[in-house]
Amino acid sequence: MPDRMSGCLSDFALEKLVAGDGWETPLSEQEQAHLRVCERCTGRLAEARRLEAEFTGEVLPSIELGGSRGPVPVPRRPLRGFIHLADWRRVLAVHVKRGERVSPYEPGTALHPGDRLRIVPVAPERKHLLLLLRDAAGKVQVLYPWAGSTSGPLPPPGEALPGSFGLDAVLGDEMLVGLASDAPLEAAKIMAWLEQASGSLAPGSAAPVEGADLVVVQYRKVKP
């Protein structure tokens, strides 16, 4: 096998010049010599440095890893069929994008029409996930798998569900309901239960499922 597919430096090699010292293998003399004469690589290095400044100046201040209470908790035990409003972060991480700012959703925080939510499951013990939304108008829909009738495969921990969803203009109380389970669940029964529910669910009340970790993320959607 040839060692490098092109004479130009890889992104990884350029990172050694941008992201600090102490790499296992520093740039070779040949690579440094190439960098001195190659306009393309010089331009790519300048772009990488510009993006480092962009990250430090714009992205770093706007992204919080876990809000004021630190990073998202690591899941330790599943929840079984009962509603634990305070523990939903053991199963899901919810990120909110508002304008250019992306931050983890903090319980009790009001959301706005136009906010976009991205869901990241963090429940490695389970195999399937069903995620539903009961919107402010009382309508229930399956968000994952999108418009599905049964649970979908649970992605690896930390991998977001495909896409994100935007909040509509109807104001009021809404809730995301996630069910992580070993066997796929039928959505119809749970949708019917949620349609009958009021705008909020009481902690400790039972859900019509067995053998599933059930979490509810409740939020109020208000005008900005």
Added chain:
Amino acid sequence: MLRPQDQTHVELLYRLYGGLVYRRCLRILQDRDEARAAVQEVFVRYMGQLEQASQVGHPRAYLFRTATNHCLNRLRDRKPWEELDHESLLGPLGADPAGLVEGRRRLLEKLERLTEEERLLVWLHFAEGMTQGEIAEVLSVSRKTVNKKLGELSRRLALPAGGEVGHA
């Protein structure tokens, strides 16, 4: 919850290498919003695999590898390979954009049939032009292992032994 010392460790890594992860994600996804979200997701994953991550080489290499895998998954889920535009295939392009894009498309189609580790290996070498030594550093394996696996994969996928498959 993470122990306080683990939390401090992750926050430090985030400040040190968040830029590296951001560039990696932006390079592959070519979308600033998606790249920002991906940075968070990569670090959330890192937090969830802290013990494992600390045993497989330098965190910087682990983050580089995890970010690449994560973004390849996002790219795969975003839309079918054949609908990806030039910029989604590691733009900007070089001297022969049509040829490079076609080469990358063919490569991406082949990647669908590989394991995550095999896909990463092929992507880093053939699409990103990384040396075997660099790949060994990222994967925390020996260069000999990389050489052997790349040889096997090249034969299996009928990839060009010394050709160019869209190094941007």
